[in-house]
Amino acid sequence: METIGRDLSEMQRVPLAPAHVAALRAEGTIVDYPAGTVIVHPGQLVDRFVYVEDGEIEVMNPFTGERHLPWSLGPTQFMGEISFLYGGSWTMPMRAARDTRVIEVPRPAMLRLMSEIPEMSDIIITVLAARRRRQLDTRDSVLVLIGEEADRAVRGIAEFAGRNRLPYSSYAMGSVEAERVATSCAIAADRPAVIFGRDTVVDDPTPEKVARLLGIARDLDEDEPFDVLIVGGGPAGVAAGVYAGAEGLSALVVEDTALGGQAGTSSRIENYMGFPTGISGADLVWRGEVQAMKFGTRFVMPRRVIKLEELEDRQFCATFDNGQRVRAGAVVVATGVQYRRLPIDRLSEFEGAGVYYAATENEARYCNNADTIVIGGGNSAGQAAMFLSRSSSHVRLMVRGRTLASSMSNYLSSRLEAEPRISIEYGSEVAALHGDEKLHEVTVRTVADGAERVVPACAVFVMVGAAPNTDWLSGMVALDSKGFVLTGEAVGANSPYATSHPGIFAVGDVRSGSVKRVASSVGEGSVVISRVWDHVRAV
Numbered sequence: 001m002e003t004i005g006r007d008l009s010e011m012q013r014v015p016l017a018p019a020h021v022a023a024l025r026a027e028g029t030i031v032d033y034p035a036g037t038v039i040v041h042p043g044q045l046v047d048r049f050v051y052v053e054d055g056e057i058e059v060m061n062p063f064t065g066e067r068h069l070p071w072s073l074g075p076t077q078f079m080g081e082i083s084f085l086y087g088g089s090w091t092m093p094m095r096a097a098r099d100t101r102v103i104e105v106p107r108p109a110m111l112r113l114m115s116e117i118p119e120m121s122d123i124i125i126t127v128l129a130a131r132r133r134r135q136l137d138t139r140d141s142v143l144v145l146i147g148e149e150a151d152r153a154v155r156g157i158a159e160f161a162g163r164n165r166l167p168y169s170s171y172a173m174g175s176v177e178a179e180r181v182a183t184s185c186a187i188a189a190d191r192p193a194v195i196f197g198r199d200t201v202v203d204d205p206t207p208e209k210v211a212r213l214l215g216i217a218r219d220l221d222e223d224e225p226f227d228v229l230i231v232g233g234g235p236a237g238v239a240a241g242v243y244a245g246a247e248g249l250s251a252l253v254v255e256d257t258a259l260g261g262q263a264g265t266s267s268r269i270e271n272y273m274g275f276p277t278g279i280s281g282a283d284l285v286w287r288g289e290v291q292a293m294k295f296g297t298r299f300v301m302p303r304r305v306i307k308l309e310e311l312e313d314r315q316f317c318a319t320f321d322n323g324q325r326v327r328a329g330a331v332v333v334a335t336g337v338q339y340r341r342l343p344i345d346r347l348s349e350f351e352g353a354g355v356y357y358a359a360t361e362n363e364a365r366y367c368n369n370a371d372t373i374v375i376g377g378g379n380s381a382g383q384a385a386m387f388l389s390r391s392s393s394h395v396r397l398m399v400r401g402r403t404l405a406s407s408m409s410n411y412l413s414s415r416l417e418a419e420p421r422i423s424i425e426y427g428s429e430v431a432a433l434h435g436d437e438k439l440h441e442v443t444v445r446t447v448a449d450g451a452e453r454v455v456p457a458c459a460v461f462v463m464v465g466a467a468p469n470t471d472w473l474s475g476m477v478a479l480d481s482k483g484f485v486l487t488g489e490a491v492g493a494n495s496p497y498a499t500s501h502p503g504i505f506a507v508g509d510v511r512s513g514s515v516k517r518v519a520s521s522v523g524e525g526s527v528v529i530s531r532v533w534d535h536v537r538a539v
């Protein structure tokens with residue numbers, strides 16, 4: 001299956017061409033670092049590009065201060081993480097292993113060079129993506145979680161980091177690794193903790209706090225203007241961000257939970273053109289995010305738009321959940337849908353502790369050699385069941401209807417029926433959940449006669465009853481009876497993505513009558529930018 005980044009050997013040994021280095025010299029400054037100098041600390045903003053002319057730079061262990069990796073950066077190589085593209089934070093400390101001379105180019109100037117020299121941009125992005133992939137594969141990061149297995153808040157951070165492709169390490173309480181990290185931070189090793197580097201222990205951890213440490217939740221300038229505000233970071237929103245940036249529009253993508261949206265919860269998408277071996281939804285959208293950032297599109301998260309207003313100059317003002325506001329000449333609504341909270345007894349008690357709304361590697365870790373239940377009859381539910389069958393002893397797919405023919409792709413339903421670890425229980429629903437601090441059993445009810453039975457289950461994955469995220473649009477655009485955004489002919493517009501309010505467009509699953517597929521969402525997000533461009537030029 002396709003994953004982000006290329007061969008990890010490229011991480012170290014892809015040099016820039018002499019012409020590229022000459023461009024760096026013209027824009028940058030020569031800086032000498034004596035041996036032992038710490039060049040960057042975790043949490044510092046990535047404000048420059050650092051190219052090594054002579055000497056050696058090594059990655060430090062953030063907790064011991066010792067050399068962290070068996071290799072280092074030497075002449076012709078460069079420092080950098082993928083966070084360079086969005087102005088985030090360094091996640092690993094680096095120092096000069098010996099006297100070192102570098103060329104430092106300020107980030108804005110470097111981004112301009114990358115836009116002007118695509119061959120250099122390709123090399124840099126390839127290396128940065130490979131470095132992020134290595135961090136994800138090895139779970140090697142300055143962000144460390146202790147007690148994920150015992151604490152819901154820590155599990156929430158793991159879910160946020162995992163779904164957003166942010167590297168982190170997770171250790172069980174009482175483990176040798178937890179003891180080592182806790183001792184270096186002077187905290188108790190028998191309590192859950194979220195740690196960023198050696199000096200920062202996050203009190204009452206939330207995704208917002210962690211995002212700020214990583215530099216992905218930076219405050220914008222008050223009333224900062226953009227050509228287009230894209231609300232939602234799923235396939236449609238990220239595709240719109242790619243094309244907006246490519247067309248020279250200043251664009252901001254706002255996401256309240258995790259980039260990828262509902263598609264990001266899919267562990268394996270096999271019917272998206274160009275990926276014959278399949279690709280996870282998170283990886284697909286992550287590639288798009290990197291591509292959009294390359295063109296200058298900015299991302300901010302976790303942020304939720306709670307209010308949208310039109311100003312006297314026909315601009316729009318969006319207010320975020322933290323009170324911050326931004327202005328935009330146009331708005332693209334790409335908020336998608338979310339799975340409903342089903343009316344199941346004790347559901348809220350087990351959310352995050354046995355009830356999940358995504359089936360990724362992060363959640364699958366809790367289902368090793370245990371019984372698992374997936375609720376739903378669509379492609380997302382089918383993909384989740386197939387993915388979970390690798391680690392679970394048995395997966396029950398609960399479907400209220402009598403067939404999957406109308407809701408699931410044929411290739412997927414055939415595969416489910418052939419998998420011995422999966423049983424499809426038609427005409428069934430989950431009625432109640434049982435357990436103490438963790439889920440242990442589930443009551444299953446037969447829809448036809450109401451008969452109930454109790455079955456073992458370590459986890460229930462809810463992937464049914466999708467509802468649109470449009471509450472924040474109340475009064476601004478016309479919605480259908482289910483809350484989806486009406487567009488095109490339904491509101492007398494000359495574009496299939498235009499809403500009843502000029503300057504506001506809707507794409508992807510949130511649009512009434514849309515095809516609920518990743519490919520169609522990407523297509524809509526791509527095409528809508530031409531209409532956005534026309535509107536922005538006319539204002």
